[in-house]
Each structure stands twice: as C-alpha cells, then as structure tokens.
Amino acid sequence: MKAWRFHEFGSLDNLRLDEISSPEPGPGEVLLRVEFAALNPADAYLIIGKYPRAGTPPMSVGRDGCAIVEVPRVGGRFKKGDRVVILRSDIGVGRDGTLAQCIAAPEDCLAPLPEGWTSEEGAAAPLVFLTAWQALVEKGGVEAGQTVLVTGASGGVGTAAVTLGKAFNARVIALSRSAEKRDRLRALGADIVLDSSDPDLEQRAKDALHGGRVDLVVENLGGPFLQTSINLARERGRILVVGLLAGLTAEIILGTIIFKQIRIEGVQVGAYTPQGAQAVWSKIVRKLDEVRARPLIDQVFPLREVREAFAYLAAGAMGKVLVDMRGQ
Ligand SMILES: NC(=O)c1ccc[n+]([C@@H]2O[C@H](COP(=O)([O-])OP(=O)(O)OC[C@H]3O[C@@H](n4cnc5c(N)ncnc54)[C@H](OP(=O)(O)O)[C@@H]3O)[C@@H](O)[C@H]2O)c1
Known part of the structure; x- marks a missing residue:
C-alpha cells in the first residue's frame, strides 16, 4: 500500500x-x-x-x-x-x-x-466540528440570540463554527480576507461578514453591532486579532482561543480584560477522551441533521x-x- x-x-x-x-x-x-x-x-x-x-x-x-x-x-x-x-x-x-x-x-x-x-x-467533519463544539458549546455555552464572532471563518474550524453557531440560532459575525469567501460565508448563514485585512476592522464591526458587543469569540487567528476580539467582546464575554494562524504571540491590554472581566480560554480538541469524543460526535451529528447542514x-x-x-x-x-x- x-x-x-x-x-x-x-x-x-x-x-x-x-x-x-x-x-x-x-x-x-x-x-x-x-x-x-x-x-x-x-x-x-x-x-x-x-x-x-x-x-x-x-x-x-x-x-x-x-x-x-x-x-x-x-x-x-x-x-x-x-x-x-x-x-x-x-x-x-x-x-x-x-x-x-x-x-x-x-x-x-x-x-x-x-x-x-x-x-x-x-x-x-470530525476534527473541526469537535473543536468548534468544544469552543462554542462546552466552553462558550452558546445560546440562541447571542452574538458570536468567528475569526478565520472560512477555514475548517471557522466554517464548522459558523454552521454550529447558526444551528444554535446565534447571530454570527464571520471574518475573511477574501471578498469571494465572504460571499460564501454569507451563503453559509453568517449574518455579518467583515474583511479581516481591513485596517478599520474594529470600527466596522462596532458599526455593524450598532453599539452592541459580542458574547463569544471563536479565535482561530490569534496574533493581533486577539486584542480586536477583546475590544469587541461584551462585559464578561468569552474568547475561546483555538488557533494561531496570524501569530503565536499576542500583545494585549490587560486593563481591558480586567475592566470587562473577559474570560480567555484555550480550546484543545486533543483533550477529549475516546468516550468524550464519541459522545460529543453523536451530539454534533444530531445537531447537523436537525438543521440539515453538512x-x-x-x-x-x-x-x-x-x-x-x-x-x-x-x-x-x-x-x-x-x-x-x-x-x-
Ligand atoms: N486548539 C485546537 O484543538 C485546534 C483544533 C483544530 C485546529 N486548530 C487550529 O486552529 C486554526 C484554524 O484551523 P483551520 O483548520 O480552520 O485552518 P484553515 O482551514 O487553514 O483556515 C483558517 C483560515 O484563516 C484565515 N487565515 C489564515 N492565515 C491568516 C492570517 N495570517 N491572517 C488572517 N487570516 C488568516 C484564512 O481565511 P481567509 O483567507 O478567508 O482570510 C484561512 O482560510 C489553526 O491554527 C489550527 O492549527 C486548533
């Protein structure tokens, strides 16, 4: 072979x-x-x-x-x-x-x-949906009506997070550098799509939120995007750190985390036990079937x-x- x-x-x-x-x-x-x-x-x-x-x-x-x-x-x-x-x-x-x-x-x-x-x-599906589920559902506790920001939304984890976010009736903001992929993210169900390479990204997101903030962030990019995610999170918002495609390290303003009581938490799909992964996988398949998504x-x-x-x-x-x- x-x-x-x-x-x-x-x-x-x-x-x-x-x-x-x-x-x-x-x-x-x-x-x-x-x-x-x-x-x-x-x-x-x-x-x-x-x-x-x-x-x-x-x-x-x-x-x-x-x-x-x-x-x-x-x-x-x-x-x-x-x-x-x-x-x-x-x-x-x-x-x-x-x-x-x-x-x-x-x-x-x-x-x-x-x-x-x-x-x-x-x-x-398996690795990216298990990861997105751990971030959104287990660690994020996503609820209908909440606003979820997904950075690096066009990728494997990103598209899984957008799909699951919509399956839980959240409002999803999706970031991509590509206009074509932003159109496809909209077609996937994202409510707001923004250009992650736009220098005014943070202001554009704030405008789109009409003064509101996001409840959860699925952070696939890291690097400089982490501070933007912190700035866009609401008080007691949660940032689920999944990936680091835009940088292994990040300089962040601790004052914002303290004043807004932001929770930043790592996601680790490898931490699932075989039994844990089986149980979560069954829930993912049920959820996707329920909303006819793949x-x-x-x-x-x-x-x-x-x-x-x-x-x-x-x-x-x-x-x-x-x-x-x-x-x-
Ligand atoms: N913690 C865990 O357990 C776990 C599990 C799975 C994956 N991960 C990590 O999560 C991250 C995402 O994984 P994935 O499978 O979704 O990756 P992916 O399929 O490669 O997609 C990531 C998307 O991010 C965007 N991107 C890439 N580099 C960028 C940059 N420098 N600046 C801005 N945007 C950039 C690209 O979208 P656009 O071109 O549309 O902008 C790309 O399509 C990776 O770091 C991966 O290793 C972690």
Missing part, C-alpha cells in the same frame, strides 16, 4: 509517497482502508517540527478521515466493509495517520459514517497531489481540503 510519509522533521519537501506493507492491528484495533484523509494546519506544523508532540519519522500525518473496515476486531462493533469516520485520537500525531492507504486504528476512536452522509463529508468541502486532491493540497490549505481554503487515498 502507499503512504505519504515524512522522513525527517523540517519541511513538507520531506514528504515521500512510499510503498510499504500494511500495518498489523494491535489489541483493541482494526485495520482500515482509508478513502479520504482530511488535512489540518497542525499536520504541517508537525512535519516542520513545530508541534509539541509527534511520533518518530518516517511516519504519515493525517488526523481524521473516512475509511472502510478491512479487518474488524473479533467481537467488535464493526464488521468488514463498514464505513467509519476517525475521531480525534493519537492517529496522525503520535502514530501513523490517514495519509496512508491502510492504517491500524483503535476501535474506540471510530464512529459509523452518519446515515445519508458521503464519505467525503464524513472525512471533512460539513463544507472545498477541494478533494488526488493521492499524488498531497504537497499541492498542503499548499492550497496554507493559502486559505473555504472549508475542508481532502485527499482521495483510493488512487494509485
């Missing part, structure tokens, strides 16, 4: 399409034939050596995806041929990930492909174009970027 593996840390150029034998599933594991792998920015951080935890090269990255059970576990939940989605686990972090045609996976990190979903939709897929790249797929993701996708692992 084929597997995209990096052979040393440092650069995406270290990725090679290797021909290797299929892994042997360990106790409690099944063997999966991966159909579609989802890319996440953290995969690139891991390869270049900027992720806090990683397995030993050569290894494949890819944290989530959709797959077919090839060798089930004796007495297990799945049978040969079942389609499953891979929830957040050690896959693609400490052990081989979904950018391989066959992987061994603990059964407890798998869920059946939701009824009526395509394999592509199943691959696109994960948004931007582009599916063929197996051989993984480097192009990573470059496309880094340039700013609209939803998820997938790799079709079924090719030659």
Whole structure:
C-alpha cells in the first residue's frame, strides 16, 4: 500500500509517497482502508517540527478521515466493509495517520459514517466540528440570540463554527480576507461578514453591532486579532482561543480584560477522551441533521497531489481540503 510519509522533521519537501506493507492491528484495533484523509494546519506544523508532540519519522500525518473496515476486531462493533469516520485520537500525531492507504486504528476512536452522509463529508467533519463544539458549546455555552464572532471563518474550524453557531440560532459575525469567501460565508448563514485585512476592522464591526458587543469569540487567528476580539467582546464575554494562524504571540491590554472581566480560554480538541469524543460526535451529528447542514468541502486532491493540497490549505481554503487515498 502507499503512504505519504515524512522522513525527517523540517519541511513538507520531506514528504515521500512510499510503498510499504500494511500495518498489523494491535489489541483493541482494526485495520482500515482509508478513502479520504482530511488535512489540518497542525499536520504541517508537525512535519516542520513545530508541534509539541509527534511520533518518530518516517511516519504519515493525517488526523481524521473516512475509511472502510478491512479487518474488524473479533467481537467488535464493526464488521468488514463498514464505513467509519476517525475521531480525534493519537492517529496522525503520535502514530501513523490517514495519509496512508491502510492504517491500524483503535476501535474506540471510530464512529459509523452518519446515515445519508458521503464519505467525503464524513472525512471533512470530525476534527473541526469537535473543536468548534468544544469552543462554542462546552466552553462558550452558546445560546440562541447571542452574538458570536468567528475569526478565520472560512477555514475548517471557522466554517464548522459558523454552521454550529447558526444551528444554535446565534447571530454570527464571520471574518475573511477574501471578498469571494465572504460571499460564501454569507451563503453559509453568517449574518455579518467583515474583511479581516481591513485596517478599520474594529470600527466596522462596532458599526455593524450598532453599539452592541459580542458574547463569544471563536479565535482561530490569534496574533493581533486577539486584542480586536477583546475590544469587541461584551462585559464578561468569552474568547475561546483555538488557533494561531496570524501569530503565536499576542500583545494585549490587560486593563481591558480586567475592566470587562473577559474570560480567555484555550480550546484543545486533543483533550477529549475516546468516550468524550464519541459522545460529543453523536451530539454534533444530531445537531447537523436537525438543521440539515453538512460539513463544507472545498477541494478533494488526488493521492499524488498531497504537497499541492498542503499548499492550497496554507493559502486559505473555504472549508475542508481532502485527499482521495483510493488512487494509485
Ligand atoms: N486548539 C485546537 O484543538 C485546534 C483544533 C483544530 C485546529 N486548530 C487550529 O486552529 C486554526 C484554524 O484551523 P483551520 O483548520 O480552520 O485552518 P484553515 O482551514 O487553514 O483556515 C483558517 C483560515 O484563516 C484565515 N487565515 C489564515 N492565515 C491568516 C492570517 N495570517 N491572517 C488572517 N487570516 C488568516 C484564512 O481565511 P481567509 O483567507 O478567508 O482570510 C484561512 O482560510 C489553526 O491554527 C489550527 O492549527 C486548533
């Protein structure tokens, strides 16, 4: 079988399409034939050596995806041929990930492909929807009628947060640098869309809020955006820090946090236990079914174009970027 593996840390150029034998599933594991792998920015951080935890090269990255059970576990939940989605686990972090045609996976990190979903939709949803749910629902306590600001809204986590925010009947403000993607965010349900590269972003947001402020922020960008988020938050507002695409560090005015009693909290999808991820995933699928929504897929790249797929993701996708692992 084929597997995209990096052979040393440092650069995406270290990725090679290797021909290797299929892994042997360990106790409690099944063997999966991966159909579609989802890319996440953290995969690139891991390869270049900027992720806090990683397995030993050569290894494949890819944290989530959709797959077919090839060798089930004796007495297990799945049978040969079942389609499953891979929830957040050690896959693609400490052990081989979904950018391989066959992987061994603990059964407890798998869920059946939701009824009526395509394999592509199943691959696109797990990591970003679990993250958006932890931010908005578990840590943010989102309620109908609240105002939610989503920075980096066009990305995987961003589109998931917009979709979930609308599913909870919140008013959603979505940021993107691209006019075309702002139109698509509006079509996804965002109530207000703003240009994140506008130097007057904060004033434009305040004007759009007619003097109001936001209850929650899903902060995917970090860097200088964090202070803008703090300025736009209401008293006792919450900022859920998910990502750091615009900067690993941020200079912030502590006085504003003190006076407004803002709560800034980190989101960590990797903190879910397998049981926790399963329980939350069921709620996500129910919620999406309730509002007839599905994960948004931007582009599916063929197996051989993984480097192009990573470059496309880094340039700013609209939803998820997938790799079709079924090719030659
Ligand atoms: N904490 C966790 O557990 C967790 C889980 C998943 C992801 N993350 C992190 O969350 C962040 C978002 O992930 P994602 O999967 O949504 O990423 P993504 O799909 O790459 O999308 C992020 C979006 O942010 C915008 N963007 C990127 N760089 C920017 C910059 N320098 N300035 C302004 N906007 C920029 C782009 O939108 P426009 O081009 O439209 O502006 C891009 O489409 C990443 O840092 C990721 O590592 C964290």
